Amino acid sequence: MPLSSSPPTPLDVLGQVFGYSHFRGPQAAIVEHVVQGGDALVLMPTGGGKSLCYQIPAIVRQNAGHGVTVVISPLIALMHDQVGALHEAGVAAAFLNSTQSFEESSDIEQQLLRNELTLLYAAPERINTPRMRGLLASLNERGRLSLFAIDEAHCVSQWGHDFRPEYRSLSLLHETFPDVPRIALTATADALTRQDMIERLKLEDAHQFVSSFDRPNIRYTIVEKTDATRQLLRFIETEHQGEAGIVYCQSRKRVEEIAGTLQDAGIKALAYHAGLDAALRQQRQDRFLREEDLVMVATIAFGMGIDKPDVRFVAHLDMPKNIEGYYQETGRAGRDGQSANAWMVYGLQDVVNQRRMIDTSETASEEFKQVMRGKLDALLSLAEDTRCRRVSLLHYFGEDSQPCGNCDNCLSPPAVWEATEAARKMLSCIYRVQQASGISFGAGHIMDILRGKATEKVVQYGHDKLSTFGIGAELGEAQWRSVLRQLIAKNTVRVDTEAYSTLQLLPDARQVLKGEVSVVLRAQALGSKPDRRKRETKTSVKGLAEATLNAGALERLARLKAWRAEVAREHNLPAFVIFHDATLRAIAERAPLTLQDLEGISGMGVKKLQAYGAEVLRVCNAET
Template identity: 90%
Template sequence: MSSLPASLPHPTPLDVLGQTFGYQQFRGPQQAIVEHVVAGGDALVLMPTGGGKSLCYQIPAIVRQNAGHGVTIVISPLIALMHDQVGALLEAGVAAAFLNSTQSFEESSQLEKQLLRNELTLLYAAPERINTPRMKGLLASLHERGLLSLFAIDEAHCVSQWGHDFRPEYRSLSLLHETFPDVPRMALTATADELTRQDMIERLKLEEARQFVSSFDRPNIRYTIVEKTDATRQLLRFIETEHDGEAGIVYCQSRKRVEEIAATLADAGIKAMAYHAGLDASLRQQRQDRFLREDAMVMVATIAFGMGIDKPDVRFVAHLDMPKNIEGYYQETGRAGRDGLSADAWMVYGLQDVVNQRRMIDTSEVASEEFKQVMRGKLDALLSLAEDTRCRRVSLLHYFGEDSQPCGNCDNCLNPPEVWDATEAARKMLSCIYRVQQASGISFGAGHIMDILRGKSSEKVIQYGHDQLSTFGIGAELGEAQWRSVLRQLIAKNTVRVDTEAFSTLQLLPDARQVLKGEVGVLLRAQALGAKADRRKRATKTSVKGLAEAALNAGALERLGRLKAWRAEVAREHNLPAFVIFHDATLRALAEQAPQSLQDLEGISGMGVKKLQAYGAEVLRVCAEPE
């Protein structure tokens, strides 16, 4: 039932880590989590993407199975994720399977029989499946036989209405505690603020669970947020100058925009595909498989794409439109650099992004006013992150309740933004909004306010007599882009809000009073006042692939090329992504060390017992080929 040798009938977690997965030591809090769950404790695990969450339930599953406790049930939201994780476990010699809608009745029945014979260590199933009468009956039968070891609820933030990816079907998982109170449970997620965390605990009945909250810091990711001028041109320059020939994900808000950007990238010679919910399910699956299996592929997608994407060598995540909140931003950017090597989280945004996101919140016909208010607060927090002049990492981690020091690696650290005293400009903007509303009895949008400030006699300005206001032309010294920057930052500072229920008109907030009275000063980013917003002082960047391979000599590079070609063949035969066979780091270690015997392969990171048995001889053959 696992790849552990017969000499280890009751393996320790460290035995499993080394023998099955080929790693010599745990990372961060992994060991404490694993030991707690192996002992039968409930756990809530918050660990960033790439931190090794899967091992936190896979190792306890193997240890507890070997101790006679039966199968671990893993609740996972995506079929593609189940397929790849089960494939990776089978490659490591662990008896794993999934139950989902892709299987026939006969296949499902056969798996159920295997479960009742105690032949599986892990079974993956979607939350919808767990709540079916047939599955409830199967779980009850396993429980009666003492063969229900552990429930692991992956992507557990989906249970919370405050989370960035709420899925109602997760609410039914409270039945696990109600029906099987003696079976340990663990909930795992990469992203949850305090509000979402408390909701998870309440919904999943984990009040007594031990909480393991890892640092949210991903030091290998460089965060960059720039003002949107020409998003398509900015993206092209970003990819061509910094990530040419590397894998990445580009997020857009609409399906139409996804198709346009994918076509533009393809026309520019970049391997790119579109992915969104409007595509046929089989085509979406085909494109996701290509993204996982091919090198240097760029996926342009809505947020329909991403959860459970385990591709380790995604070198960048780019946002062409602002996400809904910091949790969504963090989750999506976290898909870059899962291998621990450097990666970029790059976003362009503008005033219209704020308006669009606010409109989606305000015009929702199903959300309660309480929910809308929370979502507005989360959007405001993301806008504050975008406009902040401090270290991006400090701001991001502060949102999750974590203190940190400036990272020296984000755009604000590498190229500190100039700050200017915008008190007078802010007062002009706020005064103009006030005067217009006072004169007309109604509010107006950003474009109209800026026309008045700049002294532009548009048809609408003349129609309402706003060219006679005292604020007409008082801001002629700034251009439209600069006034948009001022307005956007005033919105971030909670002095102005966009009322999307009233045609995106501008409304003054209570904090505006202090600014208008001259009681507080206003310092704003000066990025729009002169230099191009996306022109950063960054050293010429060598690709991660180039850096990693630069340390290898000519012979090692030859071996690495042969190993990658061999791995690709094996992956195709097994219908799995190449990284499931061996990670790049394992191939580089093999290329560098040039092993001569099976004994030489022992101890290489990622080379577990089963993989040594399955591939050891072939790896030695490939390494020994003449150069």
């Protein structure tokens, strides 16, 4: 698709096809490197514009005679919208996947061989089939294989949070087509995962582009779990009533329960998990992408590749497996750059459950288990940290930062207390019990002893005779659970899930018991009342974009949104694929009278101006 009489530059494509006047962050350097045929490993946060880093080179290189770019994408369900968005921008794109008939697939293959496509999307399983490998070989022989783009590349690593074995076969790209450049992209990878990606995909010589992992528009909040359902309802009702969001739960049963509870509370919500029929999952995902006020309650089976820009919150009712998973999932909020919330409740049982899943795995090696335990410990430390959440989160990814002023710890610095004596009591009790009985016990039993509760089990083992019996009566059970959770986070105690979730002392406990180090802990939260500053900020953010518009512009915006919804339904695409909200606001504010008035508006490329310009003018200037 020639854009002009001379080959287009990346900046030409950015403006004429996608409607943007300038690149963001490292996009320009990445695009230029890939256009010149270089391999690249790109780490860029969700919403940072990763797709343009391969779509623009694909267009530039295709116009220069290099042929098609093949995009490896892990989710068949999202290829339709990705290709649809490119069609809206005037780019020749298609996908090959198992949902198509033989005739449909054959037609796409013929388009490929006729050099009629700029981008082709396919799942990793498809890439490794003999038929697809033969097709790629034929294209390569003709000099028509321009670039491989490997999206969600962290899936190749066993250390990543979403490992997919089929990604391992992608090493064949380098082996079979060594002269075809490759770009691998992900939003989440720590140093260990990054190195594994490089080795597995044979990208040792690739240029690495690592952007900041910071998402300054996201507010991180982590609170103690008391009544998770009640806490979630209060969070949504006080901060995100009528807005799109995602709620993550660990089990399918819990997903169904929470979705039902939200529905009963008048919140439009749907459940999504792998136990549902594939057609129903697709239907619900489509609704989430197309409706503005829907809350999706889901397991981690939902979310990868979700491009919905106006997700205003992501909530976790159960602790994820690691920081990479937490970062990836929370990153689905606020892709439009507007303020969003990442909110999580967690408790001691979350730690026990996640540790049990690691320890009881029958397929994982001990090396793998040890790495996963370390990742879980890092997430627990993030949850218990009294410092800025953003500083702690970015530090995990090797990035230094300053306190953000926009997380729960910055907005409401947590109270701390000198807990050395309490910690010594807890550790001493664990030690005395094991010494007296020759076996270890769980958290509930240890706390009964500390609080002086002569339960049947305590008496049976003679633990009411221990010197530690009743020495912690001044603290309640919830406070002792908070102490224990934080001692686990500080690597002084571990939960042995292979021995009935019993407590074991770690080497660092010795220094605490001997009084060689002091212990300062976060004070147990007595309740999670909504933060008045959050509500005030949220209220101002919700209408912030529209607040600067006058009455006439607001009327135009309302008409434009209604028109966009009709077009999206006709095209079977999410509304944001037609135009983002920011583009509609800019149009409404400009009050265009001619097509020339629409030129230069962000998101208004040449194809969209041709396709929709006249209609946009009609809608804007309709009499009310």
